[in-house]
Amino acid sequence: MERDIKKSINQYLKRIPNSKFVSYGSVFGEAGTADKIGCIKGRMILIEVKEEKKQESSIQKARRMEWTAAGALWFTVHSLKELKKLFNQEDIKCQDQKRTETA
Numbered sequence: 001m002e003r004d005i006k007k008s009i010n011q012y013l014k015r016i017p018n019s020k021f022v023s024y025g026s027v028f029g030e031a032g033t034a035d036k037i038g039c040i041k042g043r044m045i046l047i048e049v050k051e052e053k054k055q056e057s058s059i060q061k062a063r064r065m066e067w068t069a070a071g072a073l074w075f076t077v078h079s080l081k082e083l084k085k086l087f088n089q090e091d092i093k094c095q096d097q098k099r100t101e102t103a
Contacts, residue, residue: 032060
């Protein structure tokens, strides 16, 4: 269920150093905005969580395009594993992941 995926992602995000995330979504918010909005070491990140096989709505696609045009990273994921893979591709590391340092 989407609720369980969000819970595991929330726990993961709390372990990332130098980061801050908030859950987004209310009747007062802008339709189509991602579930999680945050920042990691100065990088604006939005995360939309979907159940398996579900896709972004047309309004979410429009919001993603707006945010990425402004320089933010937007991830639409179906699992924590998928988020970790995408973060790894962007060189975003969680505190409990090993990081190789180069001199």
